[in-house]
Amino acid sequence: METNNRPILEMQHIHKRFPGVHALNDVSITVYPGEVLALVGENGAGKSTLMKVLAGAVQPDEGTILIDGQPVAITNPRRAQELGIGIIYQELSLVNALSIGENIFLGDLPRHPRLPGKVDWPELWRRTSKVLEHVRLRIPPQTLVRDLSVAQKQMVEIARALARNVRVLILDEPTSALTLQETETLFNIIHDLRERGVAIIYISHRMEEVFTITQRVTVLRDGQLIGTLPTSEATEDRLISMMVGRDLSRLFSRAAEATGPVCLEVRGLRRAGVLNDISFHVRAGEIVGIAGLVGSGRTELVRSIFGADPIDGGEILLNGEKVTIRSPRDAVRLGIGLVPEDRKQQALFLRLAIRENISLPVLTRLGTPAFPSRAKERSLVADYIKSLRIRTPSMEQRVEALSGGNQQKVVIARWLATNPKVLILDEPTRGIDVGAKAEVHALIARLAEQGVAIIMVSSELPEILGMSHRVLVMRQGRIVANIPREEATEERIMAAATGQTEIAA
Amino acid sequence: MSVEDSGRQLATDATPVAEAGIAPSGSAISPRPMLAWATRVKELNILVALLILCAFLSLRSDVFLTQGNLFGVARAFSLTAIVAIGQTMVIITGGIDLSVGSVLALSGITTGLLLGEGWPLGPAMIAGILVGSATGLFNGLLITQVGLPPFIATLGTLSIGRGLVYVLTKGYPVTIPPEHQFLLKMGQGYVGSIPIPVIIMLIVTILGTLFLSQSTIGRYIYAVGGNEEAARLAGINVSLVKLLVYTLNSTLAALAGMILVARLVSAQPSAGLGFELPVIAAAIIGGTSLLGGEGTVLGAVLGAAIMGVLENGMVLLGVNTYAQQAVTGVVILLAVSLDMWQKRRRRRV
Numbered sequence A: 001m002e003t004n005n006r007p008i009l010e011m012q013h014i015h016k017r018f019p020g021v022h023a024l025n026d027v028s029i030t031v032y033p034g035e036v037l038a039l040v041g042e043n044g045a046g047k048s049t050l051m052k053v054l055a056g057a058v059q060p061d062e063g064t065i066l067i068d069g070q071p072v073a074i075t076n077p078r079r080a081q082e083l084g085i086g087i088i089y090q091e092l093s094l095v096n097a098l099s100i101g102e103n104i105f106l107g108d109l110p111r112h113p114r115l116p117g118k119v120d121w122p123e124l125w126r127r128t129s130k131v132l133e134h135v136r137l138r139i140p141p142q143t144l145v146r147d148l149s150v151a152q153k154q155m156v157e158i159a160r161a162l163a164r165n166v167r168v169l170i171l172d173e174p175t176s177a178l179t180l181q182e183t184e185t186l187f188n189i190i191h192d193l194r195e196r197g198v199a200i201i202y203i204s205h206r207m208e209e210v211f212t213i214t215q216r217v218t219v220l221r222d223g224q225l226i227g228t229l230p231t232s233e234a235t236e237d238r239l240i241s242m243m244v245g246r247d248l249s250r251l252f253s254r255a256a257e258a259t260g261p262v263c264l265e266v267r268g269l270r271r272a273g274v275l276n277d278i279s280f281h282v283r284a285g286e287i288v289g290i291a292g293l294v295g296s297g298r299t300e301l302v303r304s305i306f307g308a309d310p311i312d313g314g315e316i317l318l319n320g321e322k323v324t325i326r327s328p329r330d331a332v333r334l335g336i337g338l339v340p341e342d343r344k345q346q347a348l349f350l351r352l353a354i355r356e357n358i359s360l361p362v363l364t365r366l367g368t369p370a371f372p373s374r375a376k377e378r379s380l381v382a383d384y385i386k387s388l389r390i391r392t393p394s395m396e397q398r399v400e401a402l403s404g405g406n407q408q409k410v411v412i413a414r415w416l417a418t419n420p421k422v423l424i425l426d427e428p429t430r431g432i433d434v435g436a437k438a439e440v441h442a443l444i445a446r447l448a449e450q451g452v453a454i455i456m457v458s459s460e461l462p463e464i465l466g467m468s469h470r471v472l473v474m475r476q477g478r479i480v481a482n483i484p485r486e487e488a489t490e491e492r493i494m495a496a497a498t499g500q501t502e503i504a505a
Numbered sequence B: 001m002s003v004e005d006s007g008r009q010l011a012t013d014a015t016p017v018a019e020a021g022i023a024p025s026g027s028a029i030s031p032r033p034m035l036a037w038a039t040r041v042k043e044l045n046i047l048v049a050l051l052i053l054c055a056f057l058s059l060r061s062d063v064f065l066t067q068g069n070l071f072g073v074a075r076a077f078s079l080t081a082i083v084a085i086g087q088t089m090v091i092i093t094g095g096i097d098l099s100v101g102s103v104l105a106l107s108g109i110t111t112g113l114l115l116g117e118g119w120p121l122g123p124a125m126i127a128g129i130l131v132g133s134a135t136g137l138f139n140g141l142l143i144t145q146v147g148l149p150p151f152i153a154t155l156g157t158l159s160i161g162r163g164l165v166y167v168l169t170k171g172y173p174v175t176i177p178p179e180h181q182f183l184l185k186m187g188q189g190y191v192g193s194i195p196i197p198v199i200i201m202l203i204v205t206i207l208g209t210l211f212l213s214q215s216t217i218g219r220y221i222y223a224v225g226g227n228e229e230a231a232r233l234a235g236i237n238v239s240l241v242k243l244l245v246y247t248l249n250s251t252l253a254a255l256a257g258m259i260l261v262a263r264l265v266s267a268q269p270s271a272g273l274g275f276e277l278p279v280i281a282a283a284i285i286g287g288t289s290l291l292g293g294e295g296t297v298l299g300a301v302l303g304a305a306i307m308g309v310l311e312n313g314m315v316l317l318g319v320n321t322y323a324q325q326a327v328t329g330v331v332i333l334l335a336v337s338l339d340m341w342q343k344r345r346r347r348r349v
Helices: A047-055 A077-082 A100-104 A121-134 A150-163 A180-195 A207-213 A236-244 A298-305 A328-334 A354-365 A374-387 A404-417 A434-449 A461-467 A490-498 B002-009 B033-040 B043-060 B067-092 B100-116 B121-146 B150-169 B181-188 B196-214 B216-226 B228-233 B238-264 B276-285 B297-316 B321-348
Strands: A009-018 A021-031 A036-040 A062-067 A070-072 A085-088 A168-172 A199-203 A216-221 A224-230 A262-271 A275-283 A287-292 A313-318 A321-323 A336-339 A422-426 A453-457 A470-475 A478-484
Touching: A009 A047, A021 A036, A021 A047, A036 A047, A036 A207, A047 A077, A047 A085, A047 A168, A047 A199, A077 A085, A085 A150, A100 A121, A100 A150, A121 A150, A150 A180, A180 A199, A180 A207, A199 A207, A207 A236, A216 A236, A224 A236, A236 A434, A262 A298, A262 A453, A275 A298, A275 A453, A275 A478, A287 A298, A287 A434, A287 A461, A287 A490, A298 A336, A298 A422, A298 A453, A328 A336, A336 A404, A354 A374, A354 A404, A354 B216, A374 A404, A404 A434, A434 A453, A434 A461, A453 A461, A461 A490, A470 A490, A478 A490, B043 B297, B043 B321, B067 B100, B067 B196, B067 B216, B067 B238, B067 B276, B067 B297, B100 B121, B100 B150, B100 B238, B100 B276, B121 B150, B121 B181, B121 B238, B181 B196, B181 B238, B196 B216, B196 B238, B196 B297, B216 B228, B216 B238, B228 B238, B276 B297, B276 B321, B297 B321
Parallel strands: A021 A224, A036 A199, A036 A216, A085 A168, A168 A199, A287 A453, A287 A470, A336 A422, A422 A453
Antiparallel strands: A009 A021, A009 A062, A062 A070, A216 A224, A262 A275, A262 A313, A313 A321, A470 A478
């Protein structure tokens, strides 16, 4: 390791206060060229604020920032760019209607040598192709960003940072939307960047990744620096206890064995090009995990069962009776709930209160159907805020003000209020912090024990293995394996997901 | 009325929390009623602005505060307010309805022509209002079934409606036969000293507020505008909600059409020309967000009131007629800028 080098970036004793919050309290970090520093902590620990300070989006109240040992003032995002700091946010910031090349060189497009004001297109495509090689993206530079996958867009963002001679690159949860192969590619690119001497600050909730690609880990909690240690000396348990400030004895809460009757049965479900002859069942009180690579049809399957996407054929039986589900409304009436993959886009009303978010599907059951009783609504919502430990000063709080974990609990509370027979959860803990994760897991396990049939889609194998009674593995729109809890291992699931072996369902 | 209505926020009843939940214990919820009340009563700003405007005008003009003038102003803005209530609901769902002026004229002309044919008053008025509702349903179908953007769908209806009006009347006003006293009272009559259009406006305001803030469908309207996909996945029939809202809005426009016919004793083919602009402005001044998901009935009425009082004040103060329109534009921009500035501040804290 080149840790004997001079640091490329030092942030010293950074303080930032927002009204009512000491968001950063004497935080110091150091980054060396050619290393990957992991920045971990629960949501609200101060990671984002610290990175915003570095990106020039937020001004610190106190503290010094040194680049190559020289104090600098990062007064705005443009200045950050000039200093060689690049940041790639979770929400990508590309212009969809423009080509890859235009996106990468936006603001700095090569000019035609003779015609003033005209872009030198051949030169732009040439330069773009060159940069794209560094991120191993082999697509024409003229391609519109709209037509790229999420992973490709991310590579374009990284390419853009490279084109601006980035020296410190911040990656904020870069793998949250990537498939395993794409993640692999990203790690290779990160490796290349290290060899070129770029320093990388890597923010992630996924422990495996921290251990795979980082050299040192810095832990933040409640705006304070808890410590920095070499990754080789860290263990998952140690990092988690540093992050949450307590020991989480068990990450996963397992539900007791399920012996209930078959609750939901799917027979021969088909959707052209997406789902191919899907059959399975879930017992009351059983947690069935659905694993598979991104794009294998997991989300499409659960959306079809819920009536959110149309199907071309197949039957769904609920408690042994054939049912017709043409819309989510039908599913909700039958007692099926879906906690979707993307809670902000598909589940939450960010500008409405917690109360309004939770009670929505059960309004017609609170007193008279047309005019729900406010008192009943309040007591219902208060129950769920309490039992799910949603942390909020009031049920009138807008949902946009909550952390990811609390937002997810609001979505789950909404479905619990409907007393579902079947609850489908698609990536239930994506983007929420470790503490909240454990709570959501415990909640799912308790629901199963109360007899709810649960289908849980997850890309996190430890979650699938830790929670499920049975694991279904999907590949290319089919269920390719049906593995009971005792026999499920990461290797076996991955083998089925990638098609190395097929185990009869 | 505003205070009472929003007073429900104060009634944070202390319903005992049952232990029936999944996990026992947990963080206590401490509602801060006063704070919640103050931040949630969005109409408060507009009310304060209206009162300041009134105070200023009463200092500058002896006529302004007279009962006659105030009721006159109220009667003048009552039509805008009634239609702005419907428009607000449309905008909350994330849509817009440009066709209200044409609907207002079309339903007025329908009633006028039927009366001329010798129809009795009741059926003629009902037919006029139904023409309005049908137009709204048509808008809703274009938007939900054909998938047209609301702006385009209602722009088309605006043009079709106005065209039909000119075809039906050949451009001439339709005079109302004088025997229909009841109709004329609707536009010109008083209960005590309150003009009847103002009373109609108050009734629509109360019913609209109850509907939007207390009913299940009212909540669905906010949900659809707040996040349409999430509303669908929560089991709400989004298309039905939209159909309802556009139909309701056009029905209110038709009601305004009736009142206008009654006031003028004739149905004018040019009635309500450009009416969509003050109506949308009233909704926006009243705190409705064009992005959807936000807005109240009371806000819309207060928005219409501000514009009405402003117009009256400029007449009283002798402001140049041409300048009046420009001042109205400035007020719209100021009101919305102030609103956005406050929202941004609230979000940052």
